[in-house]
Amino acid sequence: MNTTPNEHGITHLRHVDLAVPDFATQRTFYKDTWGLTEVGTDGELSYLAAEGSPEQYIVRLRRAAEKRLDLIAFGMDSTASVDAFAQTLAGRGVQLVGEPAALQTAGGGYGFRFFDIDGRTIEVSADVETRRHRPIEEREAIPVRLSHAVMNSTDIHRTRDFYAAVLGFRLTDTLYTPHMGQVMHFMRCNDWHHSLAIAHGPHPSVHHVSFEMRGIDEYLRGTGRVLQAGTKKIWGPGRHTAGDNTFTYFLDPSGNTMEYTTALETITTDEWHPTVYDVTQPGVQDQWGIADPFSEIVAKDSFNDPDRGVFVAPPV
Incomplete structure (x- = not known):
């Protein structure tokens, strides 16, 4: 590792x-x-x-x-x-x-x-106390852990540089489009491909928060359950190339994007060389080719509302 x-x-x-x-x-x-x-x-x-x-x-x-x-x-x-x-x-x-x-x-x-x-x-x-937890059973379609958080920024390069230079995060990969340039940086603080990512957006806000499922079957069963509950699906099911993880994105009742995922890549060498992926190329956003094509409509759902907490600490 x-x-x-x-x-x-x-x-x-x-x-x-x-x-x-x-x-x-x-x-x-x-x-x-x-x-x-x-x-x-x-x-x-x-x-x-x-x-x-x-x-x-x-x-x-x-x-x-x-x-x-x-x-x-x-x-x-x-x-x-x-x-x-x-x-x-x-x-x-x-x-x-x-x-x-x-x-x-x-x-x-x-x-x-x-x-x-x-x-x-x-x-x-x-030194935070740990909680008694348990292995998730086969076909048990509930989250195993928190996978990663993605935040919108108006200047993703400045934010990337802050997390790299000040917090010691390392750049893993980047997404790119020919007409917008670089639009997302994936950053890691451990072996996981990313614990944090920075997405280009019109204002600082939550882009999405991702939850790891036990495996592909549990990921799909969970996706089905959330769909059947009437929750708005934004995009998926599919499997990204950057990170090699599955994805289905939903809007929670407040309009925050939440993701079910599994099989996020781990980095097994210190000699990792970040790749810049062109998201307009087939298979980059979805290796399986079953999700709807990524579009401005999909992107807009994850712009979220402008965050009212910028430079204002929460009361608790």
Whole structure:
């Protein structure tokens, strides 16, 4: 496997936290349709876990008047790395939301939050309690874990450079179109092809959040269940070339794009050379050739609403 860890000790994607006006509807969607398990509530917060993941939760919902991304959370390998990283960020002029301290959310731990270059709140943490989890059974069509998060940016090269230079993420691959140039950068902090990707969009916002299924059969069964529940499908089923993973994209009740996926590629050598894929070429967006052709209509669904949380830290 990849022998070069993240230079700052960032290990993996922990959870994505969303604020939503339709809190009750979203809770029902993620529990009953999407297949997550609500493991706790705290006032107007809902913590949702994946049965196959040791993370305390992978999605946090917060009732709010306005829809927004509250934060993206990444794990770190030690509290010492958390402290050192806070000093590194401060020395580079990155705006910290708070100093490293004990976390007050489910699972506890030690960490801090800061704004990335687009104004998203990012949390890093270590020593978070793990959750009792279990292997997902054959034909059990529920998420195993959180796979990756993709964010829209008006300047994907600047955002890529921030995550590479400041957070130590590495570029894996890039998508390109002849008339728009480069439109998405895939970035990794561990062996997975990407834990984060940056997509070209008209404003900072959530592009999509992806959930790993047990295998192809469970991925397709889950896709069918979500379709039968009346959820709007944006695109899929299909299989990308960059990352080699399957995809079906849906809109949740708040208009955030969510993806079922499986079989995401892992990087097995340090000598990885990023590829720039022309998405207009057959098979690049969908190796199987069964998904509808990618179009501006598909892209527009994932532009999402302008994020109201830019450079505004969530209250919890």
